Amino acid sequence: MALTRSDVEKIAHLARLALDEEDIPRYTRTLSDILDLVAQMNAVDTHGVEPMAHPLDEVQRLRPDEVTEGDQRDKFQAIAPLVQDGLYLVPKVIE
């Protein structure tokens, strides 16, 4: 399946990835190649086949809704790019 340059730009936007201009032709080509590979799936009729979401077909185990971890805010924020007064800082969102 041949993607266009604008397809790749749209996908990169959805994925929140800034791409270098000069790399876009290469991504367009390799992503198209990968989708061609993936298209081999269509050779098989899967009508009526139950999709397999988990290798052992197990359901998600649930745990009691109890507090098991203490507060580690300082430890976790010590590795954050930018914090102030216990809050993570990002560029202004609401004008």
Added chain:
Amino acid sequence: MSLHRLGVRQLADALARGECSSVELTQALLARIRRLDGDFNSFITVTEEQALDQAAEADRRRAAGEAGPLTGVPIAHKDIFCTDGVRTSCASRMLDNFIAPYDATVVQRFKAAGAVMLGKTNMDEFAMGSSNETSYYGPVRNPWDRERVPGGSSGGSAAAVAARLVPAATGTDTGGSIRQPAALCGLTGVKPTYGRVSRYGMIAFASSLDQGGPLCRSAEDAALILEVMAGFDPRDSTSVDRPVPRYSATLGDSLEGLEIGLPQEYFGDGLEPAVAAAVEQAVRVFERLGARVRQIRLPNTALAVPTYYVVAPAECSSNLSRYDGVRFGYRCRDPEDLMDLYKRTRGEGFGAEVKRRIMVGTYVLSAGYYDAYYLKAQKLRRLISADFQAAFAEVDVILGPTSPTPAFPLGARLEDPIQMYLSDIYTIAANLAGLPALSIPCGFAGHLPVGLQLIGDYFSEGRLLNAAHRYQQETDWHERIPPGCE
């Protein structure tokens, strides 16, 4: 004594008999890493000080009569396992500055067993690759031929164990990332049943496929290491609550009457003749050991790679959405606004292959495409899994090559993702089905090691290790040492 040449079992015995201390052993291997690893680039971080502290503590414990199974034995962790207070980079610029604030369960289990961590090994970025060339820290070189790749994504772990820098290392396997580098470096590597080893603190790539396991020099060592790694973990919601057998206790069991299936599809086009010849020789050894060998079919084998390249990128694109430059990891300079922060952080922080897979995943999960791609792939996953279950009604173990070629030259496949993906053509199906599988060395193609893969039914790790161990008692491929690493 050449301590670096001893495996896990031999080192545990030597430590128990007091023939060396853990501090001596740790110093010897750290010196070896300093001397040789400039050539291989198998470590991202060497934790010298911490290793010596752990070794001293291990010696104290042993003196106090409190030694566990691995007390004082050096190991290394793939840099995908979080290590409290130690950089955990996943070989990405995105996590170059990430000091993990906690230990992965696997790391905790090794600490509890008394193992000494020498450092964190190189890998493909976020475990995406089959050559260890996508690392932010540069490629790893294969100890058997320094112009060739060690395989990937656990290429640093494989090169370090093969070069006798460390007796065992952890790896992770999403589509072959333990077995393929084990094959290309002449090692024993095990991918356990999905859910057998905890994924807590193991940085996620494709959550329904990822599984941790050991890279060692023998099946006997792998059994000891897996006994430490495996087990139920309430912190991983996909961990299986089921007792871990003593794999090392059944290694010597007879193979008389073992039914081995050779899938026709694993011996067809694309398999290099020298690899096929080595695997066929190994089949004769298993027959001599009493196994019965027959041809089987796994008809949907050719669909495994296409199916994988929907499931894995889809899960990768959602898992890697957490790298946003806000809470940890890389952040771009001077973002103009929030969108710019996200886009440039991710554009600059991820390498080309990771970006490619995120985009494939984003595309196949985008509105309107779900049924055509992800749902279709999940249905094919069912068919691939059903092939295996039909085979296991007839045979106990499936045998074939691990990878279609031995180690390829650095750079040979880097510009052609499809060629790179096809080096995992025989390993991917076990991940899609969640089955245990291992790779053991079974000969050479020229000067390069060849790997043989055994795939078993769910939770048959003990049987696979038993078969591998009996084979290794009859052969010495696993004892071969790369030139210059003696």
